[in-house]
Amino acid sequence: MMRRTVPAMATLSAVALALAACSSGTGSGGDDAGPDGPITLDYWAWGTAQQPMVDAWNAAHPDIQVKRTDAGGGTDSSAKLVTATRAGNAPDVAIVEYNTLPAMIVAGVAADISEHADGLEEEFAPGVWSQVTFDGATYGVPQDAGPQALTYNKARFDELGIEVPTTWEEFAEAAETVHEADPDSYITTFAPAEFGGFAGYAQQAGAEWWSVDGDTWTVDFDDDASVAVADYWQDLIDRDLVLAEPLLTPEWNAKVNQGEVLSWPAGLWAAGVLYGIAEESAGDWAMAPLPQWEEGDPAVGFQGGSAVVVTTSTEHAEAAAEFARWMGTADEASAAQIEQGQYPASLAGQELTLESDPPLLMPQQEDYWETAAEITRTTIPEISWGPNVNVASSAFQDAMSTAVTDGAPLRDVLTTTEDEVVEDMRTTGFEVTQK
Amino acid sequence: MSAVTDPPSLAYRRARRRWAAPYLFLLPAGVLFIAFLAIPICYALYLSFRGMRMAGGGPFGVRQETWVGLDNYVAAFTAPELLAGLGRLAIYGIIAVPLTLGLALTFALLLDLPRVRGARFARTAIFIPYAVPGVVATLLWGFLYLPSTSPGNWILERVGLDGVDVLHGGMLFPAVANIAVWGGVGFNMIILYTSLRGIPADVYEAARLDGASEWDIAYRIKIPLVAPALVLTGLFALIGTLQVYGEPTTLRPMTSEISQTWVPLMMIYRDAFTRDNLSLAAASSVALALGTLVVSVILLRLTQKRSFGES
Numbered sequence: 052m053m054r055r056t057v058p059a060m061a062t063l064s065a066v067a068l069a070l071a072a073c074s075s076g077t078g079s080g081g082d083d084a085g086p087d088g089p090i091t092l093d094y095w096a097w098g099t100a101q102q103p104m105v106d107a108w109n110a111a112h113p114d115i116q117v118k119r120t121d122a123g124g125g126t127d128s129s130a131k132l133v134t135a136t137r138a139g140n141a142p143d144v145a146i147v148e149y150n151t152l153p154a155m156i157v158a159g160v161a162a163d164i165s166e167h168a169d170g171l172e173e174e175f176a177p178g179v180w181s182q183v184t185f186d187g188a189t190y191g192v193p194q195d196a197g198p199q200a201l202t203y204n205k206a207r208f209d210e211l212g213i214e215v216p217t218t219w220e221e222f223a224e225a226a227e228t229v230h231e232a233d234p235d236s237y238i239t240t241f242a243p244a245e246f247g248g249f250a251g252y253a254q255q256a257g258a259e260w261w262s263v264d265g266d267t268w269t270v271d272f273d274d275d276a277s278v279a280v281a282d283y284w285q286d287l288i289d290r291d292l293v294l295a296e297p298l299l300t301p302e303w304n305a306k307v308n309q310g311e312v313l314s315w316p317a318g319l320w321a322a323g324v325l326y327g328i329a330e331e332s333a334g335d336w337a338m339a340p341l342p343q344w345e346e347g348d349p350a351v352g353f354q355g356g357s358a359v360v361v362t363t364s365t366e367h368a369e370a371a372a373e374f375a376r377w378m379g380t381a382d383e384a385s386a387a388q389i390e391q392g393q394y395p396a397s398l399a400g401q402e403l404t405l406e407s408d409p410p411l412l413m414p415q416q417e418d419y420w421e422t423a424a425e426i427t428r429t430t431i432p433e434i435s436w437g438p439n440v441n442v443a444s445s446a447f448q449d450a451m452s453t454a455v456t457d458g459a460p461l462r463d464v465l466t467t468t469e470d471e472v473v474e475d476m477r478t479t480g481f482e483v484t485q486k
Numbered sequence: 487m488s489a490v491t492d493p494p495s496l497a498y499r500r501a502r503r504r505w506a507a508p509y510l511f512l513l514p515a516g517v518l519f520i521a522f523l524a525i526p527i528c529y530a531l532y533l534s535f536r537g538m539r540m541a542g543g544g545p546f547g548v549r550q551e552t553w554v555g556l557d558n559y560v561a562a563f564t565a566p567e568l569l570a571g572l573g574r575l576a577i578y579g580i581i582a583v584p585l586t587l588g589l590a591l592t593f594a595l596l597l598d599l600p601r602v603r604g605a606r607f608a609r610t611a612i613f614i615p616y617a618v619p620g621v622v623a624t625l626l627w628g629f630l631y632l633p634s635t636s637p638g639n640w641i642l643e644r645v646g647l648d649g650v651d652v653l654h655g656g657m658l659f660p661a662v663a664n665i666a667v668w669g670g671v672g673f674n675m676i677i678l679y680t681s682l683r684g685i686p687a688d689v690y691e692a693a694r695l696d697g698a699s700e701w702d703i704a705y706r707i708k709i710p711l712v713a714p715a716l717v718l719t720g721l722f723a724l725i726g727t728l729q730v731y732g733e734p735t736t737l738r739p740m741t742s743e744i745s746q747t748w749v750p751l752m753m754i755y756r757d758a759f760t761r762d763n764l765s766l767a768a769a770s771s772v773a774l775a776l777g778t779l780v781v782s783v784i785l786l787r788l789t790q791k792r793s794f795g796e797s
Contacts, residue, residue: 130759158762159548185546243742263545300740305634438546445746445760452742456654475761478557479549480540 090115090367092374093142095122095132099323100195100391101146107383108374115370117144125357129155129441136160136364143365144374148357149182150247150436152190157438161190161360167372168192174380174397178432183358191358192379193396195388197318198430199251199341199351200423202325202412204313206335207236215339219283222342226292229313236311237294241284243451244297246444247354248317253277254352254431256344261437268437268476271486272469273462279344281461288455295455304328316341318354319423323392326412336413340426349429356396394423401427439475446471534558534769538762551765558769567747568770574659575749579727582663582670586723587716589667590674594712595704597675598682609679613672620669624736627665628653632740653741665733670726674719681715682708717789721782728778731755750774 094105094117105119122128125148135141136159147155155161168189172180175193183191203215211232216222226238242248250260256276262269287293294312296303306312308329315321319338326333341351359375361368378384385400392410395401401424409419437443450464469485476483537554540547562568593612597605615623629635631652639649652661685708693703709716731751738744746760747753750770758767 126760130762133762134759153546154762156546157549266545268545295742297739297742300632301629302632302634302740439761442761445756449745449747452745456743478561479538481545 089113090370092117092144092365092367092371094119094374095128095142095145097121097124097128097146098391098393100388100393103387103390104378104384107387108377111383112374115367115374117374125151125355126441132160132362133158136362139364141362141364143362143367143371145360145362146194146357147191147360148355149193149353150250150440152183152358152360153185153436153438154441155360156185156190159363162363162365162368163188163190164192164361164368164372164375165189167361167369167376171376171380174399176398176427176430178353178430178434179356179396181433181435182353182356191360192375193356193358194379194384195320195356195393196396196427196430197320197353197355197394198423198426199248199255199316199354200319200321200426201339201341202315202317202321203337203339204310204332204335205337205413206332207310207313216342217340218346219342219344223283223287223292226287227290230292233311236313238292239314239316240294240296240298240303240312241288241455242296242298243455244448246447249280249447249451251318251352251354252316253280254434255341255350256280259435260443261435263435267482267484269484269486270437270469270473270476272443272472273465274486277465278462281465285461288461299324299328308332310335318356319394319426320355320392322410322412326392326410330411333412334415337416338413338419338422340422350431351426351429352431353434358396394427437472437476438481439472439479442475443468443472530768530771533765534772535765537765554765558766559773561766562770562773565753567745567753568750571747571750571753575727575730577659578663578730578749579724581660582666583720583723583727585663585667586670586674587720589671590678590719591709591712591716593671593675594678594682595708597679598708599700609676612675615669616672618669620665620732621736623669624665624733627661627668628737628740631661653737654743658741658743662730662733662737666726666730670723674723677719678712678715681712685711713789717786720789721785724781724785725778728774728781 092115096105096119101119101121105117109116120142122131122145128145129147129151132141132145132147132155141160145160147161152161165188171189171192179193179196183189183193201215208215211229213225213228214221216225222238229236229238253260253276256279258272258274258276258280260270260272260277262271284293288295294303294306298315303312307325308331310332315325322336322338325336340349343349359378361371361375365371380397380399382399382403385395385397385403388395388400389404389407392412395403404420404423407420408414409416413419447464447468450467451461453459454461454464473483473485535553535555535558536551537557538549539552539554541550541552542548593608596602597609618626630637633639633649633651636649642649650657652658689707689711690703693707698706729751730749734744734748735752735755738746738748745752746756751774754767754770754774757763757770
């Protein structure tokens, strides 16, 4: 799922939405026309691809009409889902990011849809499917996937004579070249609040922050792989070779528009976000596989991506599950996603991209979707998120921001985060081993 | 008298009516008070002793609400973020409160001078920022602060100087406080100005006959006479400081220096909604509310004798 493009405005719209949500008071199930009339499903989803998808569904399914509400981006929407579930007025269906899904299960928001999931598994690659199945039960239908890639300003790379780096070592060398050639420009940004991005880099290096064996969780944020990733970025920050500031601020957007930020290693959705803030630079950009920690090892992690979840509050579980399946697997739904620059999670949807035009940010890159398909084939198959990613991400963001501001060691941030995550899990009553 | 002439039953009914009347008048306010203040407060108190704990086994067992005693209070008071947040509030308050009150009083006194020109326009101009919603004001100032969008930096760069980034380093506190001062001066100025207009003119006349200058009048007559209003605005400013939330939250996406627990209310929001720990948030809220009450009572005690006289 695409990020909110302007966080500052997101705060504003979240306030407006919260007010709207207070006044509308939609109950679960919506307004039923009667026992035989059409069912209305409430659906919470953000991003530009959703309304066209919902419209297509509504046109094809007169008996099950869907009403979509934009309840804010990933974090806001999930927070509201939890409160709405407790208040008994949650929607029937909602979008949840993969890394938040475990928290939604533990909070009793996401329903087990295993009985409606016949034949669903074959529609997805194993790495994607594992994001929605826990303990053998299925809790959602994958909708979009965000394998990490390198979206870069090809025009500026060419101007400075830089080859696209294939390893992180080459990336660091390129960072040096960029900054020497043009002191105002940086190869990329290290945004302290980008928990998902850092998690992706660490997963690529082999980190496993949460793992579960039977009923016992093991939490290990400061393993060797993650520490190596922290040290890598530490070095680039210390040498002033990357821009250490938040993303998507008016400040950052201005720098991207001026061509002073040369790349963004992030989920495949980055193309859509960058197009939103730097439309005029379309055609300058291109996408390549993410640099590797070790040459010849093409594994990458995910950043973002989301599933369609049926809530425990719904009175129409079957209809809701049918809608969720359609949103994740129907060709019409995939086509609407591709058009908006979102990468479908289903194998059929990914097949469909090969016949599509490249995203608006890089209309000249003919092999965009082939490259995307190749990257997707090499994503790490099994990534498990813990039940309190929300605690981890908020602890990480604050500790990382402080470390970057004060010049403290980034690797300590991982230990701080781990301590907070473990303490929270112990308080809640999970069995946890800390490594 | 009426009891003598009227039949006893009528007197009884009248007495009862008299007894019921104040309660009837109190009823609407009472119902609203109970529904929207007393019950939520009691519920928050109740929640602060509850917590979500795992029920049943399994790595993804569902959590249920149970009684946890004082756990939440222990967690709230031992959280280093809460203390750090209060520390930041103190710095913010030391900048914002005196500036807001000082500027408000200065403007009110200036507007109250005899034969001042353009008073109505100036009064409106000073008051208008108060009418701008806090989030809008913060976004507006945020754009003025960010180096790439700041007109101040644009000018500095044209002159050949380095731009300043006020959202990082030592300028952050003044930058956040500035937004509150900008929005708050007008409101406080109106209160003080209204209070100044309430002073009878013959007091000034007498002072002038005794040879007092405008400065003497302001310092020896006006300020002591508006002291109650000053205490009131001071109390508002203090409570407003303890409740700072909107400005730093809105500025947060623009700088790495504002954490999610920058001030206590931001921490309460994070615990309640980002971390789904309503009980901990309730405990912190109760603690913060009690703290506010204590500080307010101390402030009133300290200033009451001087500003409100013996009573």
